[in-house]
Amino acid sequence: MKVSLRIEQLSAMVCKPYTHVWDCCCDHGFLGQLLLEREQAGCVHFVDVVPALMQQLEVRLEQDYSRHSWLVHCLDVAQLPLDKYTDDQAPQLIMIAGVGGDLLVDLVTAIRQAHPGLPLEFLLCPVYHNYKVRRALAGLSLGLVNECLLEDKQRFYEILHVSTESAEPVSAVGDRMWDFSSAVHQSYLLQTISHYQRMSGNPRQDVSAELTAYQGLLPDFVCS
Numbered sequence: 001m002k003v004s005l006r007i008e009q010l011s012a013m014v015c016k017p018y019t020h021v022w023d024c025c026c027d028h029g030f031l032g033q034l035l036l037e038r039e040q041a042g043c044v045h046f047v048d049v050v051p052a053l054m055q056q057l058e059v060r061l062e063q064d065y066s067r068h069s070w071l072v073h074c075l076d077v078a079q080l081p082l083d084k085y086t087d088d089q090a091p092q093l094i095m096i097a098g099v100g101g102d103l104l105v106d107l108v109t110a111i112r113q114a115h116p117g118l119p120l121e122f123l124l125c126p127v128y129h130n131y132k133v134r135r136a137l138a139g140l141s142l143g144l145v146n147e148c149l150l151e152d153k154q155r156f157y158e159i160l161h162v163s164t165e166s167a168e169p170v171s172a173v174g175d176r177m178w179d180f181s182s183a184v185h186q187s188y189l190l191q192t193i194s195h196y197q198r199m200s201g202n203p204r205q206d207v208s209a210e211l212t213a214y215q216g217l218l219p220d221f222v223c224s
Ligand SMILES: C[S@@+](CC[C@H](N)C(=O)[O-])C[C@H]1O[C@@H](n2cnc3c(N)ncnc32)[C@H](O)[C@@H]1O
Pocket: 024, 025, 026, 027, 028, 047, 048, 049, 050, 053, 075, 076, 077, 078, 096, 097, 098, 099, 103
């Protein structure tokens, strides 16, 4: 199966076995299928709201992964039935990638509110609004497990692995993901600062906190 660098990187960041993994907003379900191939999960749950997509995916999974354990759910990710799968009390891994930051925050918030006592891990890759996502995760008492920055097809992506069991704060602008000796990372930081500089010209939007926080990384960049 040929998948994007972004999907490959997400799969590589699942580096321990889980009993239940949820590929949310899965579309064609490539990420979940990679995990089935790597036998990284007891059961992979594929979730999307579009019935036609989920019917096609089910046919494909029956053809190619009949010996693996998977389930297809056609529903809103805000309604994940996590309570049904708490057999071993181990954290379930919820992956949400390829959706905008605002929707991603709404989904993670709904899941946390619906299951306040469950140990959960999230692997997240928003499209845009990384600062907002990071602030929201910190507010939902989720701590950092790992984070990374990558460029795929001329777009930058931040990937965040967070957990209810981690006490490591989630930085608003990223911390351990940065490698300021990398040209890709330098270019992402400069592009992000330029973006907020342009936005700061709009009197209806206050992005001074974002701009100051990203500019605060410049000394690290210059020293590297
Ligand atoms: C661009 S695709 C992302 C596919 C894949 N996760 C990726 O990273 O490439 C976005 C998918 O999210 C689904 N989606 C959007 N909102 C959703 C929700 N609230 N619940 C479930 N699926 C949703 C859409 O139907 C669509 O298939």
